Amino acid sequence: MFNAFLLFCLCRLHLIGVFGSSRNEMQSFSVMEGDSVTLHTGVTELHKGELTWHFVADNSLIALINRAYQAFSTMDGPDGRFRDRLKLDNNTGSLTIINIRSEHAGVYEAQIFSDNTSSKRFKVTVYARLPVPVLIFNSSQCSSSSQYNCSVLCSVVNVSAVSLSWYKGNSVLSSISVSDLSISLSLPLEVKYQDNNTYSCVINNTISNQTTHLDINTHCQPCSGSAFWTVFITTAVVGSLLTVAAVWMIRIYNNQRKTDHEGS
Numbered sequence: 001m002f003n004a005f006l007l008f009c010l011c012r013l014h015l016i017g018v019f020g021s022s023r024n025e026m027q028s029f030s031v032m033e034g035d036s037v038t039l040h041t042g043v044t045e046l047h048k049g050e051l052t053w054h055f056v057a058d059n060s061l062i063a064l065i066n067r068a069y070q071a072f073s074t075m076d077g078p079d080g081r082f083r084d085r086l087k088l089d090n091n092t093g094s095l096t097i098i099n100i101r102s103e104h105a106g107v108y109e110a111q112i113f114s115d116n117t118s119s120k121r122f123k124v125t126v127y128a129r130l131p132v133p134v135l136i137f138n139s140s141q142c143s144s145s146s147q148y149n150c151s152v153l154c155s156v157v158n159v160s161a162v163s164l165s166w167y168k169g170n171s172v173l174s175s176i177s178v179s180d181l182s183i184s185l186s187l188p189l190e191v192k193y194q195d196n197n198t199y200s201c202v203i204n205n206t207i208s209n210q211t212t213h214l215d216i217n218t219h220c221q222p223c224s225g226s227a228f229w230t231v232f233i234t235t236a237v238v239g240s241l242l243t244v245a246a247v248w249m250i251r252i253y254n255n256q257r258k259t260d261h262e263g264s
């Protein structure tokens with residue numbers, strides 16, 4: 001009697017351990033596209049009964065363990081979206097989704113039919129990998145008005161749910177944010193050529209970021225000035241070469257005439 005009672009208590013404790021105090025509690029995961037995520041049942045060893053995993057969006061059965069029938073398998077889902085992406089742990093019933101894509105975002109439910117029936121839900125959010133911001137410099141803008149400033153455009157294509165910001169050191173200079181739709185973004189910046197501060201353009205979503213640094217010394221050459229000097233120096237060099245060549249030719253011509261004259 002006492003043993004039976006103890007067993008009952010342990011059983012209860014085990015279940016509480018497995019599914020937490022609140023049955024409606026949902027564990028949330030934020031995963032980057034291409035990464036893997038493991039949804040833990042919390043069971044240390046599934047001795048008997050049955051365990052199922054469902055993808056709640058289309059209520060499809062995607063994994064199953066049944067000890068009585070010695071069943072142990074994962075399914076591809078009705079549209080095949082889980083093909084080669086599921087790993088099921090035979091001991092714990094934990095499910096791993098590998099190389100995750102946006103189509104795998106959603107709610108997953110584990111159900112255990114053992115001594116007691118119980119279930120656990122997981123919400124998986126998938127974030128796209130962020131592109132590295134690209135800096136665009138305006139070469140068509142070599143006018144006198146922009147002689148002292150360098151104009152830079154920081155740009156990213158096809159992004160959603162991100163912020164794009166210019167940082168001066170560690171402080172934000174400007175920032176724009178977009179929600180879910182997939183669009184291209186760009187954010188301008190004007191800096192002086194002599195500026196010694198460090199500037200960087202950062203794209204971020206809730207779980208990651210990508211940074212591109214602006215190197216004023218190499219990226220920002222005062223274009224009008226350098227164009228002028230290039231033309232000036234080229235002209236000067238070509239000019240002197242031509243002069244030297246002309247002098248030589250005149251000399252040769254004169255010598256030749258002298259020789260011809262003496263010879264005849």
Ligand SMILES: *[C@@H]1O[C@H](CO)[C@@H](O)[C@H](O)[C@H]1NC(C)=O
Pocket residue numbers: 072090091
């Ligand atoms: C899973 O584990 C059970 C016992 O724990 C074993 O009988 C069965 O062969 C295992 N199945 C697989 C596919 O490893």
Ligand SMILES: *[C@@H]1O[C@H](CO)[C@@H](O)[C@H](O)[C@H]1NC(C)=O
Pocket residue numbers: 115116117
């Ligand atoms: C769990 O199972 C025991 C008997 O094994 C039963 O008395 C109890 O009511 C069940 N609990 C739930 C929540 O179903």
Ligand SMILES: *[C@@H]1O[C@H](CO)[C@@H](O)[C@H](O)[C@H]1NC(C)=O
Pocket residue numbers: 136137138140141151152153188
């Ligand atoms: C370049 O200059 C043109 C004309 O002044 C302007 O429309 C464009 O936005 C500029 N682009 C950048 C990257 O500053």
Ligand SMILES: *[C@@H]1O[C@H](CO)[C@@H](O)[C@H](O)[C@H]1NC(C)=O
Pocket residue numbers: 128158182
């Ligand atoms: C934009 O991104 C979506 C998903 O993030 C992708 O399906 C689409 O092919 C991308 N388009 C381009 C032009 O890269």
Ligand SMILES: *[C@@H]1O[C@H](CO)[C@@H](O)[C@H](O)[C@H]1NC(C)=O
Pocket residue numbers: 161162163177204205206207
């Ligand atoms: C980007 O990061 C900032 C904090 O660094 C945060 O406030 C913002 O919400 C993030 N953007 C997105 C789209 O999650």
Ligand SMILES: *[C@@H]1O[C@H](CO)[C@@H](O)[C@H](O)[C@H]1NC(C)=O
Pocket residue numbers: 145146147148149190191192
């Ligand atoms: C140069 O950039 C500064 C900001 O860095 C801006 O206030 C100023 O108007 C710009 N000057 C010109 C000529 O574009």
Ligand SMILES: *[C@@H]1O[C@H](CO)[C@@H](O)[C@H](O)[C@H]1NC(C)=O
Pocket residue numbers: 194195196
């Ligand atoms: C940048 O640094 C140099 C020497 O390190 C200094 O001469 C110059 O004044 C600085 N420029 C600015 C805008 O602070």
Ligand SMILES: *[C@@H]1O[C@H](CO)[C@@H](O)[C@H](O)[C@H]1NC(C)=O
Pocket residue numbers: 202204208209210
């Ligand atoms: C970018 O992410 C790293 C961690 O991955 C974090 O340390 C850093 O503060 C983030 N930078 C910004 C500007 O949000």
